Amino acid sequence: MSTAAFVVIAIITLAGALAAASLSKLIHAALCLVIAFVGIAAFFFLLGAEFVGLVQVFVYVGAVAVLIVFTILLTRPSDEKVGGFNWSGVVIAIAIFAGLIWAILGTPTLSIAAPHIEPLTVKRIGEALMTDYVWPLQCVGLLLTAALIGGLILVMEEKP
């Protein structure tokens, strides 16, 4: 894990996220969000969680981003620049960020280097999913089914 790669990925991710939060055109913001999500997946790869990085790419870049783009196209508002920009949100976000940075920098036990780990194989993840995490897995399956049926019912045309 090299510092140069970490810094480059961090800059790309944060720039994408900042652009997604501040651009006025929705479709540009959605595409910048894709950049931020790819950057987060690169972080996962860098930290040794390759499976989670792949899941991040599949779910966020493949599904959620496409869903957001479709919603933008379906709800194209007549007024493209909707509403103003609430500056009190900026103040609150900066205050929260300052508090988090203060807490992180004030904790000396956090400045540790990464220990050596044996690579986390998909086999180990699958075994854990089928043994220790089998009930959470079933619950997530149920939740996804319920959420997708609920989403379908929400957007169905109302019959008069």
Place this chain on the structure above:
Amino acid sequence: MTPTLQLCLIVSAALFSIGLLAALSRRHAIFILIGIEMMLAAANLNFIAFWRFAPQPHPPTGVMVAIFSIAIAAAEAAVGLALVIAVYRHYRTTNVDKLDQLKG
């Protein structure tokens, strides 16, 4: 020199704050959902970072929590965007400031 846990947490905190900024200061419903997705991704980054920097060997709890969190975020995005479409059909707007009545 390799990155420390502190660096990971600082990046994650910055990402969370940007998501909070998007969720609090934009008036468009889709921007608010984008901000929420960013905050969830920052939390996932924290889970993975704490798993990676924990003393070894140990079970992959952080990875499991991150996978479940991604699945739940996908469900949340699906329902949230369906709500945006349903609200747009009814009010012809996605500005959350204009959605100020419970009765249609």
